[in-house]
Amino acid sequence: MTMTDQLHTPILVLADHQHYNDEDTWHLTTTSAQVISLARTLTNAGVHVLALTRTPDTPALAALGVEKVLCPVFDDLAPRVSALVADAALAAVTSQHYGAFLLPSSYRGREVAARVAMRLNCGVLADANALTVKGQALIATSVALAGTWTNRIRITGTLPIATVKTGACAIIPASEPSVPQIEELSFEKSPQASAIEVLSSHVENGTGRVRLADAEIVVVAGRGTNADMSVVEALADELGAAVGVTRVVADEGWAPRNVQIGQTGVNVSPKLYIGLGVSGAIHHTVGMQSSEHIVAVCDDPDAPIFEIADFGVVGDLFEVAPKALEAIRAARTRRGEN
Numbered sequence: 001m002t003m004t005d006q007l008h009t010p011i012l013v014l015a016d017h018q019h020y021n022d023e024d025t026w027h028l029t030t031t032s033a034q035v036i037s038l039a040r041t042l043t044n045a046g047v048h049v050l051a052l053t054r055t056p057d058t059p060a061l062a063a064l065g066v067e068k069v070l071c072p073v074f075d076d077l078a079p080r081v082s083a084l085v086a087d088a089a090l091a092a093v094t095s096q097h098y099g100a101f102l103l104p105s106s107y108r109g110r111e112v113a114a115r116v117a118m119r120l121n122c123g124v125l126a127d128a129n130a131l132t133v134k135g136q137a138l139i140a141t142s143v144a145l146a147g148t149w150t151n152r153i154r155i156t157g158t159l160p161i162a163t164v165k166t167g168a169c170a171i172i173p174a175s176e177p178s179v180p181q182i183e184e185l186s187f188e189k190s191p192q193a194s195a196i197e198v199l200s201s202h203v204e205n206g207t208g209r210v211r212l213a214d215a216e217i218v219v220v221a222g223r224g225t226n227a228d229m230s231v232v233e234a235l236a237d238e239l240g241a242a243v244g245v246t247r248v249v250a251d252e253g254w255a256p257r258n259v260q261i262g263q264t265g266v267n268v269s270p271k272l273y274i275g276l277g278v279s280g281a282i283h284h285t286v287g288m289q290s291s292e293h294i295v296a297v298c299d300d301p302d303a304p305i306f307e308i309a310d311f312g313v314v315g316d317l318f319e320v321a322p323k324a325l326e327a328i329r330a331a332r333t334r335r336g337e338n
C-alpha cells in the first residue's frame with residue numbers, strides 16, 4: 001500500500017477488553033487487536049482507541065502502536081448499554097477530526113456504529129471483511145448471502161464508520177511500540193441511554209474456557225457428534241481451545257446458541273480449527289474459512305469441509321478423536337509437559 005492509499009487523519013477504533021477466568025486484569029480482545037492493526041494500515045496519522053474500561057491493556061495497545069487511548073468515565077457495567085457507549089463514542093469523534101471510526105463486528109459494535117452514524121448523518125457499513133483507502137475515501141469489502149456475493153462499498157460522510165469482522169486482518173505489531181497517551185473522556189448521557197439500566201450481569205458460558213471469538217484453537221462439534229459432546233470437550237481442554245458448534249447442534253439444544261459458528265452465529269479466525277462431524281455447509285464455513293489451519297474429521301468423503309481442510313480424516317470421530325487425544329498426551333509426556 002502506498003502513502004496515497006492512506007488517510008491523512010487519525011482513525012478511532014472502539015476496542016473491546018475482556019477478563020480471562022477469575023483474574024482482574026483486562027486484556028485487549030483478539031478481534032480488537034486485529035481492527036487496530038487494520039486501522040494502522042489505513043492511516044499515516046495514527047490510531048486512537050476508545051477503551052471501554054478504566055484500566056485498558058496498555059502493553060498490548062503500545063505493541064500495536066496506538067497513540068492515544070480515550071477512557072470514558074463510567075462504571076464497569078455501563079459498556080453493556082450500547083446507547084451509552086454510543087454517547088461516549090460521539091463525544092470522542094467530536095473531540096477531534098477523525099478520518100474513520102472502526103469497531104469490531106459484534107452485536108454492540110454494530111449497534112453503536114448505527115447510533116453514531118444516525119446522530120452524525122454519515123455513512124456506515126456493518127461487517128466489513130476488508131478495508132482499503134482510495135484517495136481519501138474508505139472502501140469496504142463485504143460478503144453477503146452466505147458468501148455467494150462480494151460487495152465493494154465506498155463509505156463517505158463527515159465520518160465514515162465501519163464494523164469489521166473477526167479475521168479481516170492479522171494482528172500486526174508496530175515496528176516501534178508506542179507510548180499511548182491515556183485520557184479520561186467525559187460525555188453527556190442521552191435520553192436513550194438514560195432509559196436503559198443494567199440490573200445484573202453474569203457469564204452464561206462459565207466453562208472456564210477461552211472465549212470463542214478470541215481462541216487460537218477451536219474444536220467444533222457437528223451433527224456427527226449425535227449429542228455426545230464429551231470427546232469434543234476433552235480435545236478442547238487438552239489443547240486449551242474453545243468449543244464451537246454448527247447450527248444443527250445449537251438447534252438440537254446440545255450446546256448453547258452463543259457458541260454457534262457461521263452466518264447466523266459467531267465468526268472465528270483461529271490458528272487451528274478442528275471440525276468433528278461437521279459437513280462444511282456454506283452457512284457454517286463463512287464463519288470459519290479464514291482460520292489459518294483447518295482440520296476435519298468426517299465420515300463422508302464427499303463432505304464439502306474437505307475442500308477447504310488442510311488436513312482431513314475420513315472416519316468415525318468417536319474413533320479418530322480419542323486416538324488424536326491419546327497421541328497428543330503421549331507427545332506431551334515425551335516432551336515432559338505433563
Ligand SMILES: Cc1cc2nc3c(=O)[nH]c(=O)nc-3n(C[C@H](O)[C@H](O)[C@H](O)COP(=O)(O)OP(=O)(O)OC[C@H]3O[C@@H](n4cnc5c(N)ncnc54)[C@H](O)[C@@H]3O)c2cc1C
Nearest residue numbers: 222223224246247262263264265277279281283284299317
Ligand atoms: C439461513 C441459514 C443460516 C444458517 N446459519 C448457520 C450458521 O450460522 N452456522 C451453521 O453451522 N449452520 C448454519 N445453517 C445451517 C447449515 O446450512 C447446515 O445445515 C449446518 O451447518 C450443518 O451442520 P452439521 O455440519 O453439523 O450437520 P450435517 O450437515 O448434517 O453434517 C454432519 C456430518 O457429520 C458426518 N457424521 C455423522 N456421524 C459421524 C461420525 N460418527 N463421525 C464422523 N462424521 C460423522 C455426516 O456424514 C455429515 O457429513 C444455516 C442455514 C440457513 C438456511
